[in-house]
Amino acid sequence: MPPFEFTVTHRDSETKARTGVLRTPHGTVETPVFMPVGTLGTVKGLTHEELEQLGVEIVLANTYHLYLRPGEGVIRELGGLHRFMSWERAILTDSGGYQVFSMRALRDVTDEGVRFRSHLDGSLHFLTPERAVEIQGSFGSDILMPLDECTEFPAGAVTAEKATERTLAWAERSQDAWRHLTDGNGQAARGALFGIVQGGTYRELRRRCAGRLVEMGFAGYAIGGLSVGEARPLTMEMVAVTEECLPAEKPRYVMGVGLPEDLPQYVALGVDMMDCVLPTRNGRNGCLFTSQGQLHIRHARFARDPRPLDESCACPVCRRYSRAYLRHLFVSGEILGKILNTLHNVYFYLDTMRRMRQTIQAGDFTRFSSEFRSRLQGEVP
């Protein structure tokens, strides 16, 4: 049995939505899946036990951050990222590219790779496609992402094309590095390398990039460089254009999205995997996602409100705590406020994905999607 395998289990008849099972070296993942972000090897605010109870089957971790702290050597010496974190389920790591490209003043890009300064201590580092694969190999990631060049929005056609071509060249080098690593070390490196489609907001670039990556052949395909400031319809168009070029039997992953109301739209376009810091970051900031829309728990109108955050939510927070108590915790700056808000938000995302999987299987996805999205337009009572 191969350590990494994707099987589509159901297809929606009205949209491109589908359910599937991703088999990884660290357990199976039901798709469409939302992956909570665990930047430094922890999903901020939650214990691993809470993640397990929520049904989280895969988390995302950031190579850039973990490479700087605690460092590749510590993680390797402790037996890889799973053992370092004491997390036995699947882990996807990004390549570090997105973080490095976000630090415009601190980096210098050539065809060879990216030279950058640590945001922690200013130390100088050089990241190449080969190193990004090697680091993620040390981590023992279940899904590895290749180094890519992200452009800002808006990016001119020449800039976008250059970045796309560099991304393609780097994808090839990443694939070589990964083959070299896995040939020599079949046991330690059992994860799967994905390709990343770039191309800015240019249909032709997206198609060209996807086509070339598919020729190279990856275990899955990510769509990167979106949700960086462009209007949502344009994001969706780029996803749709790209999806048409990708093989149906491989998983598709849209990186860094999205708002709850966007999730069914991505799924309807055939997306299998998503990640985003919104449920965790907004949770810590007191912005809560509910079936009626967003709720800012700091508002004075919740000070004496005995109701749960969301009457129709079955999460551990909504089953036990009142808005009044959650507001009190938040305005008092208590850690428990951050914990409970994060728990609720992550549950809300996971529950939304679960409902989508169920309704796709039941042939009821379009109805679910439109009801879910229309409820989110309302005012939280």
Place this chain on the structure above:
Amino acid sequence: MPPFEFTVTHRDSETKARTGVLRTPHGTVETPVFMPVGTLGTVKGLTHEELEQLGVEIVLANTYHLYLRPGEGVIRELGGLHRFMSWERAILTDSGGYQVFSMRALRDVTDEGVRFRSHLDGSLHFLTPERAVEIQGSFGSDILMPLDECTEFPAGAVTAEKATERTLAWAERSQDAWRHLTDGNGQAARGALFGIVQGGTYRELRRRCAGRLVEMGFAGYAIGGLSVGEARPLTMEMVAVTEECLPAEKPRYVMGVGLPEDLPQYVALGVDMMDCVLPTRNGRNGCLFTSQGQLHIRHARFARDPRPLDESCACPVCRRYSRAYLRHLFVSGEILGKILNTLHNVYFYLDTMRRMRQTIQAGDFTRFSSEFRSRLQGEVP
């Protein structure tokens, strides 16, 4: 069946240590007990579920802090502190006196009560013995503490005597207020009011204060004004002197103590209840209590240490996580670091109390106490 009752179940033959059961309106509490501090209605860093899984049967909450935020009215309107917090087990509240007396610049004491300014917004408040009881009655506390006057260490004999006499006069007024409240409202106010023995470090004052409180007759007796800077042997002497004046059939509570190595000493002097911010506050600051002594997780020597915090600890943290991971979380400022450190420390305190209860019942307390204390002198390996 009375809503509040204390039964001594075992007595140690070599010391004054004893086990007991405290029956409260919100469940029974096995003593000797350590009460985690939940200042603002939350034990900082832990969920209620975690507290329950740790076996916490009673928490302490601070009247001063809750009175200011979210306020007595909000808590009353939400149905009392238990319902506001969604915590069904027992709660002991202090009177607010300790916090008010700690703010020297912001308060003004007369025989009538204490005028003070809020540390949050500077608003002016007046706390009397009657108000302190009334507020705790609104909270629905299982154990209420009367307003008392704490002196600093060292305090002159005249100052200490004046504070003791005022504490006694306030105890009487508190008792009257509590009787008035419970006579008129038997259902809502089912908790028990304790007396607080003051007297600084003066044996005679301690004896006088204890004797007069016992004449008044309280459901339990607290020993206050200790662990405020005096040497540990003096603390223990004051506890011993006071204990001799207290009735054997009532619970004794030493307020605001202590370090792990002190716990068996207090228990050996006949103390049934303790509370302290150390396990939670030190946990957040990365100072961990283990069976071998204190461990500062930020130290570089733990960066690659795959061992648990404490090899002989069965807590959820030691069963799962390495020192290397805990250090990484701490130096990265991750919330999970604070959570796990607090979880371990609170477990360590509760486990120590559990072992004391077991060894008292097994006639083995003195051996346990001396082994426990001698191990704590060592260097954490």
